[in-house]
Amino acid sequence: MKKPIKTICFLLVFILTVGLFSGCSGTSSDKTSNEPATTDEQEQKPAEEPSTEQPSEESKEDESSESGTFALPIVDEPVTFTYWVPFGGTAKEIIPDLSQNEVYLELAKLTNVKIEFIHPPEGQETEHFNLMISSGDLPDIIEQGERYKGGIDKAIADGIFIRLNELVDKYAPNFKKVIESNEELKKQVYSDSGNLLGFGMITSDVPGTSLEPTEENPWCGPFIRKDWLDELGMEIPTTIDEWYTALKAFKEQKNAEIPMIWNNSIGMEPSTGAFVSAFDIGPNFFIKNGEIKYGAIEPGFKEYLQLVNKWYQEGLIDKDFPTRDSKSIDALVMSGKVGAKLQDGTALVLKARAVGIEFAGAPYPKKDENSEIHWRYKNNICRANYGVITTKCKNPEVAVKWFDYHYTEEGFRLFNFGVEGKSHTGIDKLGRPQYVEYISKNNYQDFDRYNSVFRLHNGPYLKSDLRSNPRRWMEDLENYRNVWDKQPADYVLPPITLTAEEGAEYAKIMSDIESYRNEMMLKFIMGQEPLDKFDEYVNNIKSMNIDRVIEIYKTALDRYNKRLEKVQ
C-alpha cells in the first residue's frame, strides 16, 4: 500500500516542477521569438543607470523653457509615477505591460521619470476605474480621465483630479502652443467651465513634416467583398437598391451563408451608422438645422427598421446577430462566409487578403441616387484619451513637464515612430519613418502586433496616423478612407460635455431608454413585433422623458459653443 502513495507523490511533484519550468520557458521563448522584446531587455539596464551617472547640468530649476528647447532630463533624482491606463490586445502577447514599451523605456532614460503602470483587466476597464476612484486608492496619473462619471469638471470639483490650466501655462509651453494653434481644437480641450481637460490625443493628419493639428479622416466604414463583386461583374454599391442587388447575388450565386453582418449585437452600427444615415438621421443623438434629435424616434428610423426587417426575413442579414461577439464575427468573416461587414477599419482588408479574401471599403449607403447622407463616423481633432493628474500626485509640475515632452518635436517622433535605430532607420522625404524589417516584412502584416510595442497607438501625444501608419501609405486603402471623408457629416455633434447633475439625470433616463430601444429594435428586425407598433414605441420613449435629455443636450451644446469665452 505504501508504494503507490509514494509513486503518486513523486508524480505530483514531478508534474508541478515540470509545469513550473514550462511556464518559464514559455515566456523566454516569447522574448526571443521577436526582436523588440530582446532589445528591450538589453536596454532596460542602461535605462535605469544614467540617472546616477549623469548628474545633468540642465537642472530642473530652469522652469518654463521655451517651446522647442526642452531641458532634459526633467529631474536629477529619478521620480516615479504610478499611471493607470488600459492595455491589452495583441501587444500583450509580446510585452506584459507598457513599461516594456520602447517609447516609455526611452522616455524614462531621457527624462529620468519612471512610470509604474497599472493596467485594468481587459474587458473590465469600467468597473476597475470606478472601483479605483471610489476606493480612494488613486494613482498619480490617469490616462482616459474622461471616464470619470460626471466629467472631468466634476472630478476637479470633487478633488480627484487637479486643475491643469495654471500648471500648463507655467510648465508645458509646447503643449500650450499646440492647443493654441487651432480654434476648433481649443474648443475641444477646454471644458465648459474653462478647465483644461487634460493632455489629450491630438491628431495631426498632414503629410510632410508639419505638426499642424488636423482632424484625421474616418478610420471606419462599411466593407464589402470586392472579389465577389468582380466575379459577378458588379460595381461597389452606393445606394440601398444596389446593396440589395449585391447582397442578393452574394446569397444566391456565391452561396454566402451571411451576406451581411453587423459588428455588434444590437441591430445597427452605432459608430458608423451605415444604412441608418441613409434615412436622413443619425444612429443616436444628432443635430439637424441646429436642432438636437434622437435618431431612434425619428420617422427615418422606421424606414430603417422596415429595410433591415425585410432583409433579415430574406436571410440577407446574420440570423444570429443578437448573440454574436467580436470573436465569432471575426471567425465568420475570415472563413469567407460573410459578404459585407458594416463597420471596420482598413486593417480588415489586409487581414482578409492574407487568407485570400478581398474586401473593399464602400461609401456609406445612400437612400437613392439623388439623396445624400449627413451622418457618418467623424474624428475630433482631440480624440480624448486625456492624461490627467490626480490629487495624490506629490510633484504635479514634474508630471506636467513630462507630459509636455510628448508634444515636442522630439516627442512627436518618439511616440509616432518609435526609437530611431530600433524601429526605423530614418525619416524619408515625405516625413515617414523607414521601418526596420521586422515591422515592414510581408507588407506590414505584423504592424498591428508591434504597433503598441515600438510606438504608442493611443495615448496623450501629438499623433500623426498619416505619417506613422503604413496602411495609410497604401493607395487603395487610403482611397477608401478618402471616399468616406468626402461624404457629408453635418449632423454629427461636437464633443459636448454634461455637468454632473445633467450626467446623472442623463444616465438615469437613458439607461432605461437604451435598453428599451435595443429590445424593441431586435423585435422589429426579427419580426416579433409588427412595425405598426412603431408609433407606440416612439410614444413610450417619449413618456420615458427623452425630451428632457434633448433639452440637456441643447444646453450642453450652447455651453460648448461659448467655451472659448470662458478660457480668455
Place this chain on the structure above:
Amino acid sequence: MTRAQIKTDIIRNKYIYIMALPVVAYYIIFHYAPMYGAIIAFKEFNPALGIMGSPWVGFKHFKSFFEGVYFWRLVRNTLLISVYSLIWGFPAPIILALLLNEVKNKYFKRTVQTVSYLPHFISLVVVCGIIKDFTSTDGVINDIIEFLGGERTNFLMIPEWFRPIYVGSGIWQEVGWGSIIYLAAITNIDPQLYEAATIDGASRWKQTWHITLPGIVPTIVILLILRLGGLMSVGFEKIILLYNSATMETADVISSYVYRRGLLDFDYSFSAAVGLFNSVINLILITSANRLSRKVSETSLW
C-alpha cells in the same frame, strides 16, 4: 445570568470561547462592519466625500426604483426564475438521493455520484460557454433537432426559452452536489426500521415512501427554509453571461440590473438602495417561512 456566572462560565469554557473567537471576529469584520456602508442607499454617494461625508437624500433612490419603468418586470423575472428553480430544482437532488440509495451495486452508485457532482466544480463562465455552444444555431441540440426533422433555432435569442435553459442547466450543474447532504441524512436512518418493514412485508417502494422520506424530512425542511430566504436573490453572474437584448424581457433580474446601474453606470447609491430593498424582502420571506414551518412541522431554523 449574573455577571459572576458569566465570568465563571468563561473561565470554565475558555478553550471553547477561544475557538469561537476567530469565527465571531470574521463575522464582525467582514459581515457586520461593512453593513454601515448600506447607508449610502439613503445618500448621494460621492467618492471624494466618502461614505460619511456624502449628502443625505432620504428615499430618493428607492422612489426612483419603484417608479422606474422596469420595476415590475425585474420583480416578476426574479421571482419567476427563483420559483421555477425551486419547483424543478429543489426536488431534483432529493429524487436523485432516493434513487441512489436504492442502488445496491457499490461501483455503479459511486460512478453515478461522481459523474453527477462533477459539473459543480466547473466554473460558471465555462458552463455558460458550453450552454451557448450547445444552444447556438449550429450547436449540438440543433443538430439533433434537424436530424429529427425540425428547424434550427437559436434558443438563447428566444425569450421563452431563457428560463428553461437557466433552470435546466442549473439542475444539471448542482443536482449531484445537492444530493450529498440527503445521502448523508439517509445514512442516519436506523437500519432496524428497514428490517422491521421487510419482516412486515413492505416493498422497496413502501420502504422509501414510509421510512426513507420521513427520515430526511427535517433536512428537507431546513434546506427549503433557507432556499425561500433567497427567493428574491438570483445571482447576476449566470444571467449576464447568458442574456442579450433579445431575451431581456424574461432574463433581466434585480441583481443584473443592480450590476449594470451600479458598476457600469457608477450609480452606487441607487444600486445600494435596490440591494437593500432586496435584502429586506428576503428577510421577511425567511422569517415567515420559518414561522410557518415551526407551526406546521415543528422543524425550524430557530
